[in-house]
Amino acid sequence: MKRYILNSFVAAIILFAAACKPEIETPAGSTAGQANFSKYIAVGNSLTSGFADGGLYLEGQKAAYPNLMAAKMATVGGGAFTSPFFSEEHLNGSGYISLTALVNGTPTLTPVIDKLGIRDAAKHLDKYSGEIQNLGIPGMRVDLAFDPTFTFSAANPYFERLLTDAQVGKTNYFQFIQGRNHTFFSLWLGNNDVLGYALNGAVTVPTDPTTALTDKVTFSSLYANFLNVLTAGGQKGIVGTIPDVTAVPYFNTVTVAALLNAAKAINPAAAAVYIQTGTGTIRPATAEDLIRLPFQSEGLFGKPNTAGIPYGLHPLNPIENKWVLDKDEVIKVKDYVNSYNSSIKSLATSKGLAVADTYTYFNQVKTGINIQSVGINAAFITGGAFSLDGIHLTPRGNAVIANVFIDAINAKYGSTIPTVDITQYRGVKFPDK
Amino acid sequence: MRKILLSALLSAPLWVLGQGFQVNLQGQKQIGMAGAGSALALDEASVFYNPGAVTFLEKNSVSAGVNPLLFKSAFKQTGSNVTEDVKNKIAPPFEFYAVWGPKSNKWKLGLGVYTPFGGLVDWGDNWSGKYALTSLNLKAIYFQPTLSIKITDRIGIGAGFVYNHGDVNLQRAIPVNFPDGRSGKATLDGTGSGYGWNAGLYIKTLSNISFALVHKSKVITKLNGGSAEFEVPGSLTSSFPAGNTFNAELPLPATTSLGVGIPLSKSTVLAFDASWVQWHIYQDLSFDYATNTPALVDTKSARNYRDGSSFKLGINHQASEKLALRAGVGYAFSPVQDGYVTPEAPDADRYILSAGLGYTPTRHFEVNASFFFEDVKSRKQKNIETGLDGTFKTLVYAPGISLTYKW
Numbered sequence: 092m093k094r095y096i097l098n099s100f101v102a103a104i105i106l107f108a109a110a111c112k113p114e115i116e117t118p119a120g121s122t123a124g125q126a127n128f129s130k131y132i133a134v135g136n137s138l139t140s141g142f143a144d145g146g147l148y149l150e151g152q153k154a155a156y157p158n159l160m161a162a163k164m165a166t167v168g169g170g171a172f173t174s175p176f177f178s179e180e181h182l183n184g185s186g187y188i189s190l191t192a193l194v195n196g197t198p199t200l201t202p203v204i205d206k207l208g209i210r211d212a213a214k215h216l217d218k219y220s221g222e223i224q225n226l227g228i229p230g231m232r233v234d235l236a237f238d239p240t241f242t243f244s245a246a247n248p249y250f251e252r253l254l255t256d257a258q259v260g261k262t263n264y265f266q267f268i269q270g271r272n273h274t275f276f277s278l279w280l281g282n283n284d285v286l287g288y289a290l291n292g293a294v295t296v297p298t299d300p301t302t303a304l305t306d307k308v309t310f311s312s313l314y315a316n317f318l319n320v321l322t323a324g325g326q327k328g329i330v331g332t333i334p335d336v337t338a339v340p341y342f343n344t345v346t347v348a349a350l351l352n353a354a355k356a357i358n359p360a361a362a363a364v365y366i367q368t369g370t371g372t373i374r375p376a377t378a379e380d381l382i383r384l385p386f387q388s389e390g391l392f393g394k395p396n397t398a399g400i401p402y403g404l405h406p407l408n409p410i411e412n413k414w415v416l417d418k419d420e421v422i423k424v425k426d427y428v429n430s431y432n433s434s435i436k437s438l439a440t441s442k443g444l445a446v447a448d449t450y451t452y453f454n455q456v457k458t459g460i461n462i463q464s465v466g467i468n469a470a471f472i473t474g475g476a477f478s479l480d481g482i483h484l485t486p487r488g489n490a491v492i493a494n495v496f497i498d499a500i501n502a503k504y505g506s507t508i509p510t511v512d513i514t515q516y517r518g519v520k521f522p523d524k
Numbered sequence: 525m526r527k528i529l530l531s532a533l534l535s536a537p538l539w540v541l542g543q544g545f546q547v548n549l550q551g552q553k554q555i556g557m558a559g560a561g562s563a564l565a566l567d568e569a570s571v572f573y574n575p576g577a578v579t580f581l582e583k584n585s586v587s588a589g590v591n592p593l594l595f596k597s598a599f600k601q602t603g604s605n606v607t608e609d610v611k612n613k614i615a616p617p618f619e620f621y622a623v624w625g626p627k628s629n630k631w632k633l634g635l636g637v638y639t640p641f642g643g644l645v646d647w648g649d650n651w652s653g654k655y656a657l658t659s660l661n662l663k664a665i666y667f668q669p670t671l672s673i674k675i676t677d678r679i680g681i682g683a684g685f686v687y688n689h690g691d692v693n694l695q696r697a698i699p700v701n702f703p704d705g706r707s708g709k710a711t712l713d714g715t716g717s718g719y720g721w722n723a724g725l726y727i728k729t730l731s732n733i734s735f736a737l738v739h740k741s742k743v744i745t746k747l748n749g750g751s752a753e754f755e756v757p758g759s760l761t762s763s764f765p766a767g768n769t770f771n772a773e774l775p776l777p778a779t780t781s782l783g784v785g786i787p788l789s790k791s792t793v794l795a796f797d798a799s800w801v802q803w804h805i806y807q808d809l810s811f812d813y814a815t816n817t818p819a820l821v822d823t824k825s826a827r828n829y830r831d832g833s834s835f836k837l838g839i840n841h842q843a844s845e846k847l848a849l850r851a852g853v854g855y856a857f858s859p860v861q862d863g864y865v866t867p868e869a870p871d872a873d874r875y876i877l878s879a880g881l882g883y884t885p886t887r888h889f890e891v892n893a894s895f896f897f898e899d900v901k902s903r904k905q906k907n908i909e910t911g912l913d914g915t916f917k918t919l920v921y922a923p924g925i926s927l928t929y930k931w
Contacts, residue, residue, distance in 0.1 A: 113598040113917040115607050115902060166605055193759040461911035463601065464655035465699045475699060487699075498603070510603035512652045517701040521757035 117507075121167055124505030126327045128169035132224045132273040133157030134321070135280050135331075138492075139227025140249065141174075143478040143485065146187030146203075147216075147229055147249060149177045151478075154486035157225050157277060159493040159511050164275075167508055175219035175253055181208035185216060185248070188479050190472065191522055198472055200388070200479060216252040223253065226268050232283040233313050234305040236264035243300070269320055276321045277496060279331030279449070281435065284310060285427045286482070289336045292383060292413035293369050293420035304427060311434035318442050329445040329500050332432045334453035336424055340471035341481035342381040342416060343457075350382070350392060354404055357393070365409035368417040373409045379418040384471070384481040386414045445503035447496040462491060463513055475518035486516035546801065548834075548876075549591040549617045550638045552892035552926040556880015557838020558852025560795040562783030563736035565726065566840070567928065568621035571636035571670050574736045574783065575682025576726035578623055578672035579632045586622045589926025591896065593617055595645060596921070597870050601652050601914040602904070608651045615644035619926070625672075634670035634684070639663060640740075641776050647867060654697040654707070656910045657867045663691040664745065664776060668722055678730075683723035690716045690745045690774055694868075702757050712770060714750020718743040720776075736783035736797075742805055745774040752813060754820075763819035771812045777832075777859075778802040791842040799836075803829040803859035825909055832859035836876065848882035850894070863908040870916035872903035890928040897921055 133139050133155075140147060141155030152158070152174055161172030177184040183206040192199035208217035229249045244250050244267075245260040254262065284305035288295060291302045305313075321328055336342070347364050354361035363375035376382075386392070392410075393401045400408040416424065432450055439446050456476055459468035467488075468474040471481055476488035484492060490513040497508045551569025554561040562573045565580035568587050593615045600607045617639045625632030641664035649658050665688065672682030692715075698708035720743035728734045748771050754764035781799040788794055806829040812822050838852030854876030865871060880894035900918035907913070 111596065111919060111921065112609060113596055113919045115598055115600040115915050115917050117600070117605065121605070190759075195762075461909070462913075464653055464907075464910040464912045494603070501603075509605035510601065512601060512604065512606070514652050514654055514697075514699075515650075517705045517707075518699060520701050520703050520705065522759045523703055524758040 120507065122505070122507050123167040124501070124507070126500065126504040126506050127274040128164040128167060128506075128508075129274050130170055130224070130272060131157070131161055131164060131172060131275045131277070132226055132268070132271050134268050134276060134278045134317070135227040136231040136283055137227065137229035137483060138282065139225065139277075139279055140229050141225075141227070141489070142229045143480070143483045144187040144189065145480040145483075146183075146185040147177075148184035148187050148203075149179070149182035150486070151187075152176050152184075152225075154489050154516060155225060155227065156484075156489045156493040156496065157227070159490055160277075160496055160508070161224070163493075163497060163509050163511060167506055172224050173222055174225035175223050177208040177217060180206065181217055182206050184208045190479060190519060192524075193472075193522065214248065216248050218252050220255070224271075224273075228253070228264060230283060230301060231264055231280065232287065232301065232305065233281050233310055233317070234284060234303070235300060236280070237313055237316070238263045265316065265320075273321075274326055276326060276328035277331070278317060278321060278328065279447070280317070281310065281314065281333045281431050282336070284431065285333070285424055286336050289416055289420075289424050290341070290383070290482075292411075293416055293424070294413045307427065307430040307434070310431050311438070314434055315438050318438055318444070322442055322444070327444070327504060329447055329496055329503070330435055330439045331447040331496070332435055332450040333428050334449050335428055337381060337416070337421055338453045338457040338469060339482050340469055340474065340477050341384045343469060344384050344471040344481060345382040345387045347376040347378055347380055347382065350403065354393060361404055364403055365406050366403075366415045366417060367409045367412045368415070369412055369420050371412075373406050376410070376415070377418065379421065381416040381421060382410070383414050383416070386410070445499045447492075447499040449492060449495060452492070452495050456491075465514060467491065472519050479519060485518045487513060487518045490516040547593070547617045547639055547642050549593070549896060549922055549924060550619050550640065551621075552589050552880060552894045552924055553840065553848075553850065553882060554838070555591065555894040555896050555922075555924055556850030556852065556878055556892070557795055557840060558836040558854040558876045558878045558896075559834070560783065560797040560836040560838035560852060560854070561785075562724070562738050562781050562795075562797050563726070563734045563785035564783075564793060564795050564840070568623040568634065569619065569636075571621050571623065571634040571668060571684065572619070572638055572640075572722070574724035574726055574738045575634065575670045575672050575684050575722055576680045576724035576738070577736065578634045578670060578682050579625070579630065579674045579680045580726065580728070581623055581632065583930040584624045585928055585930040586620075587890075587926050587928035588618070588620045589892070589924060590616055590618045591894070591922045591924030593644075593920065593922040595643070595918065597645060597867075597916060597918040599647075599651070599653060599867065599870070599914050599916050602906070604652070604914070606652070608647065611646040611648060613644050613646050615642060617642060617922070630674040632672045634672060634682075636668040636670065636684070637665065638668075639665055643869060645868065649697065649709075653867045653912050653914075655699050656696060656907070656912050658695045658697055658709075659693075660695075660868050661691070661693040664743075664774075665689045666743075670722070678728045680726040681724070682726075683721060686720040686722055686741070686743060688718040688720070688743045688745050688776065690718065690747065692716075692747065692750070692774070698754065698756060700756055700760060708754065708756040708760075710755075711753045712750060713753075714747040714770070714772070716745045716747035716750075716774065718745035718774070718776070732787050734785040736781070736785075738781045738783070740779045742778040742802065743776040745776060747772045747774065760819070763817045765815045765817065768820075769814040772810065775805045777805055793840050795838045795840070797834075797836045799834045801832040801834070801859065803832050806859075827864060828861055829859045829864070830861055833857045834876075838878070846884050850878075850880035850882070852876070852878040854878075862905065865903060865905040865916065866907060866910070867912070867916075870900070870903070870918055872901040872916070872918075874898050874900040888930055890930065892926050892928070894924045895922070896924065
């Protein structure tokens with residue numbers, strides 16, 4: 092009996108309290124403001140497509156920042172948002188790299204090669220037909236979007252898979268994005284116009300247009316063409332600035348100091364790391380020279396050549412130019428990024444568009460920030476924002492960037508798109524063994 | 525070479541104490557009066573409220589009571605459209621008192637066992653602030669033997685020694701992911717102890733208006749060798765070694781109260797208490813792990829609490845010989861400054877409302893019941909340390925009951 096009374100007492104309290112929940116009002120209510128999100132399209136490159144860990148695969152596609160944004164836009168009049176997802180059977184898409192071991196801080200990266208969406212021996216990817224609104228294509232550049240020869244539409248497998256056989260080699264990206272009856276757009280493009288050059292150690296391969304550096308004036312005029320067609324029907328939209336390419340782990344993980352320490356551990360007499368610069372000069376490397384991430388797994392460093400001179404530790408066997416973004420090249424790359432960004436910002440302003448300043452944001456990430464109790468920084472693997480390729484974003488990084496876009500849209504158009512809860516999205520997956 | 529050292533993966537877990545953890549539930553009669561009553565020799569709960577008044581109690585007595593407490597907190601991230609609530613969990617603040625002294629003598633002995641600080645919040649394992657905290661269960665149980673002496677017929681002093689037994693269990697998610705995408709988890713669990721004192725002065729003037737001055741000292745509670753368990757992917761176990769322990773310190777603040785009791789009639793009395801809670805001792809919170817790694821370093825987090833205060837007004841009306849009715853209102857100022865609000869204690873200034881009744885069926889027995897309600901103001905905050913950004917709103921409900929035997 093006593094127990095019964097006690098239990099009903101407790102039950103009564105719980106019922107009472109459930110009915111007396113605290114309420115938190117949102118003063119602004121729920122509105123699209125001056126924008127219309129009923130048909131949103133996302134124009135861009137790998138970042139827009141959800142490319143991560145060196146590949147395009149279903150999990151990354153689903154966590155792409157436009158997809159996260161579109162889900163939130165739904166509460167303020169946004170419609171469906173379609174993406175060229177790989178099928179569940181082929182969910183690993185192009186394949187990607189995963190972290191399979193981490194011993195004393197040394198990562199082992201292993202390609203994922205099952206459940207691929209590869210349709211033929213020539214490694215063409217599974218075709219996707221049907222309407223899409225996430226128009227991000229890995230590798231897309233502002234200059235190549237206007238490719239007059241149309242060869243890029245056949246050469247880029249991510250673009251090729253979205254085209255009908257009749258379109259392959261007959262269209263370019265600028266044409267591809269048009270005629271989609273959108274009411275709102277995002278445009279985050281231009282990274283590869285400088286990144287392609289930087290990722291190749293600032294070496295332009297004449298036969299490979301993806302390693303070229305797009306001329307500043309050309310960039311500005313082509314970018315204006317994009318904005319003209321995207322706003323042709325008076326549509327509102329948002330553009331993203333280009334992150335400083337030197338803010339990504341790809342260029343900040345294998346540091347000159349780390350290499351020198353490793354060399355000294357073996358030979359205390361090691362005095363300097365030698366590099367060959369873009370101008371052909373051979374000199375000791377400094378902290379201002381950036382080494383590309385893949386160098387660490389190449390097994391070159393310290394390896395003696397036929398004359399017995401260790402690689403990278405002697406003027407007669409320096410680290411080759413293609414592995415290094417030397418000090419002067421860094422300055423050049425930064426200059427191009429700044430120029431592109433000032434074009435992007437002034438063109439967007441003249442069109443009355445919102446600007447997501449990802450350049451500024453990524454520089455904050457580089458220093459390290461705490462968002463909703465999650466520490467995020469630009470460290471490789473542990474930083475949380477960058478995936479295992481050291482360039483593209485994790486789902487967590489995408490969620491953070493989605494909020495940068497959402498905040499800029501809301502500020503510009505008076506809308507109240509809810510922000511994304513970044514704590515629901517993962518960083519790098521660590522092996523459980 | 526080729527070694528990529530793990531940078532600091534997390535700042536180590538931490539907790540804070542706020543007004544939210546000061547539990548103002550130490551005697552059913554006083555609770556019914558919003559916590560006022562230090563200047564009234566109401567009952568054996570004076571052992572807590574004012575040891576100086578204990579000697580003025582007419583009878584010897586023992587009593588025990590409980591106040592099942594529901595801490596209903598809600599959070600909405602800035603910019604989000606989702607409101608998240610804590611789970612319904614009932615914390616059990618309790619009190620036990622005994623007072624004894626030879627009749628018509630100038631002194632009395634007292635013992636109090638009560639829970640002046642505590643917290644029970646469970647936000648669930650997957651809420652948007654999970655990397656700051658998922659749950660906290662904190663209990664501080666004070667044991668207080670007391671001596672109270674009449675200096676004159678109208679002035680009493682009393683003092684007690686305080687021993688605190690503290691229990692803490694804190695859990696939070698760690699932003700490292702398993703292959704299936706779920707997050708890591710940290711659980712800190714420890715017990716500790718601390719010492720302090722509680723002393724009071726009680727003065728009954730010729731007009732029968734009474735005054736109280738009470739000081740409860742700070743109690744620095746040391747937690748030594750608490751267990752620090754980390755559930756992380758296997759490849760990170762060297763960064764979060766198994767069997768780790770931690771030391772920490774919980775500074776529970778001193779409180780100085782000034783009380784006034786004003787008899788309005790033979791059957792009605794008004795009580796007013798003003799309290800100054802000296803939270804300034806809580807400047808930072810440090811965690812010292814037995815085993816450190818580059819990912820798990822000792823932490824020292826700024827808290828920068830200022831002093832808090834509260835003002836409480838209560839009324840006690842003896843409706844008949846057997847029935848007493850009580851009510852109270854109060855207001856408390858939070859010690860937590862902007863930028864330091866956390867989900868452990870989503871603190872803000874608060875309103876207090878209370879009601880109570882007492883029933884005395886026989887000369888020896890007494891039953892008292894109370895209902896205590898706090899409305900903690902909505903507070904929009906971005907935490908300086910963690911970046912947790914959103915609005916907290918809290919309501920507290922605590923019904924209570926106690927039984928007393930007097931002789």
